[in-house]
Amino acid sequence: MSGSGHKVPSGWRIAVLGGGAWGTALALAMLRAGHFVRLYARDPETVTAIDRGENPRYLPGIALQAGIVATSDIGAALDGADCVLAVAPAQSLRAMLATAKAHFPKDVPLVLCAKGIERDTGALLSAIAGEILPENPVAALSGPSFATDVARGLPTAVVVAAGNEGLAADLAARFSAQNLRCYSSDDLIGVEIGGALKNVFAIAAGAVTGAELGASAQAAMVTRGFVELRRIGAAFGARPETLMGLSGLGDLLLTCSSAQSRNFAYGLALGQGKPLAGLPLAEGVPTAAIAARIASERNIDAPIITAVAAILDGTITIRQAVSALMTRPLKTETDV
Numbered sequence: 001m002s003g004s005g006h007k008v009p010s011g012w013r014i015a016v017l018g019g020g021a022w023g024t025a026l027a028l029a030m031l032r033a034g035h036f037v038r039l040y041a042r043d044p045e046t047v048t049a050i051d052r053g054e055n056p057r058y059l060p061g062i063a064l065q066a067g068i069v070a071t072s073d074i075g076a077a078l079d080g081a082d083c084v085l086a087v088a089p090a091q092s093l094r095a096m097l098a099t100a101k102a103h104f105p106k107d108v109p110l111v112l113c114a115k116g117i118e119r120d121t122g123a124l125l126s127a128i129a130g131e132i133l134p135e136n137p138v139a140a141l142s143g144p145s146f147a148t149d150v151a152r153g154l155p156t157a158v159v160v161a162a163g164n165e166g167l168a169a170d171l172a173a174r175f176s177a178q179n180l181r182c183y184s185s186d187d188l189i190g191v192e193i194g195g196a197l198k199n200v201f202a203i204a205a206g207a208v209t210g211a212e213l214g215a216s217a218q219a220a221m222v223t224r225g226f227v228e229l230r231r232i233g234a235a236f237g238a239r240p241e242t243l244m245g246l247s248g249l250g251d252l253l254l255t256c257s258s259a260q261s262r263n264f265a266y267g268l269a270l271g272q273g274k275p276l277a278g279l280p281l282a283e284g285v286p287t288a289a290i291a292a293r294i295a296s297e298r299n300i301d302a303p304i305i306t307a308v309a310a311i312l313d314g315t316i317t318i319r320q321a322v323s324a325l326m327t328r329p330l331k332t333e334t335d336v
């Protein structure tokens, strides 16, 4: 039994692919849940640092519990794994899985932990996984969870989704531990869409704060952004209640209200007119562009996403975007 009160199956050999903030935090979480963890980081310096008990580039100031076996050999990380967590950024997932393919253990679950939509194709990450590794069952782990919080062992709740409800429940039970509570869901698409699109609104929220547009504007933007998230989710077949959960509303609440979010921090810099080059990963940047294209192609009303994409590509300013949003034709609020 773990401290979380549920029966934990015996330890799995888990391969975590990606040595950034989230990969390292999840590796720690999997150790705490009683698994044997190998972490693939393509950068040998990260491997050496993890062996020393730290990852100063991605998780500065956090001491890593001993036990993670780090390697820059993807084959060694995957060898004999019972389950694989893919934790490279969304735009790099295709390349990483293509590299992993030759070594990938047959039939073991692949858990997608990135949040985004592929910019060039509009593919959800589960579709990319299905193309490259059609034999492996696919799941996604998402929800309001800052890597630093999870790495520190602070209480966090996430959702693990898979098309097969039994697989989702099994993974959720295996991943849960004292301070990581994993809910399960069979709405894989809904969980993916919620995690991907919240990043776009986190950038918008940061920009609203940075441009000093006020707390009322912030609340209006997040609320109306959530309407757009639900519209796009509906077009993909996501269930509304999934989007009301951890990987939609929950992650919006977290990342639209805290500069700890890299997407929020990116928007903050944008709103303050500060340089953007060199800022940490902001997944919402490529996702805004493709989400705006998807909305346009599918005739989905998504004015905030469209505005964020246009601000990011320099077509309009924040002030122009706000003016355009505020002068749209009036409508009933429930016109979702």
Ligand SMILES: NC(=O)C1=CN([C@@H]2O[C@H](COP(=O)(O)OP(=O)(O)OC[C@H]3O[C@@H](n4cnc5c(N)ncnc54)[C@H](O)[C@@H]3O)[C@@H](O)[C@H]2O)C=CC1
Residues within 6 Å of the ligand: 017, 018, 019, 020, 021, 022, 023, 041, 042, 043, 058, 087, 088, 089, 090, 092, 093, 095, 096, 113, 114, 115, 116, 145, 146, 147, 148, 281, 283
């Ligand atoms: N940091 C966080 O708090 C959370 C992040 N996520 C998601 O996890 C994903 C990864 O984010 P982070 O780890 O935070 O980013 P990060 O910027 O800290 O690290 C990204 C890592 O991916 C590696 N990488 C990039 N391309 C690669 C490739 N082709 N092959 C192998 N490795 C590659 C980089 O070397 C780096 O180690 C993102 O989609 C993010 O939205 C989700 C929840 C929490």
Ligand SMILES: O=C(CO)COP(=O)(O)O
Residues within 6 Å of the ligand: 115, 143, 144, 145, 146, 147, 199, 202, 251, 254, 255, 260, 261, 262, 263, 264, 281, 282, 283
């Ligand atoms: O997804 C996250 C928390 O749930 C992390 O958000 P950022 O990528 O914006 O830091």
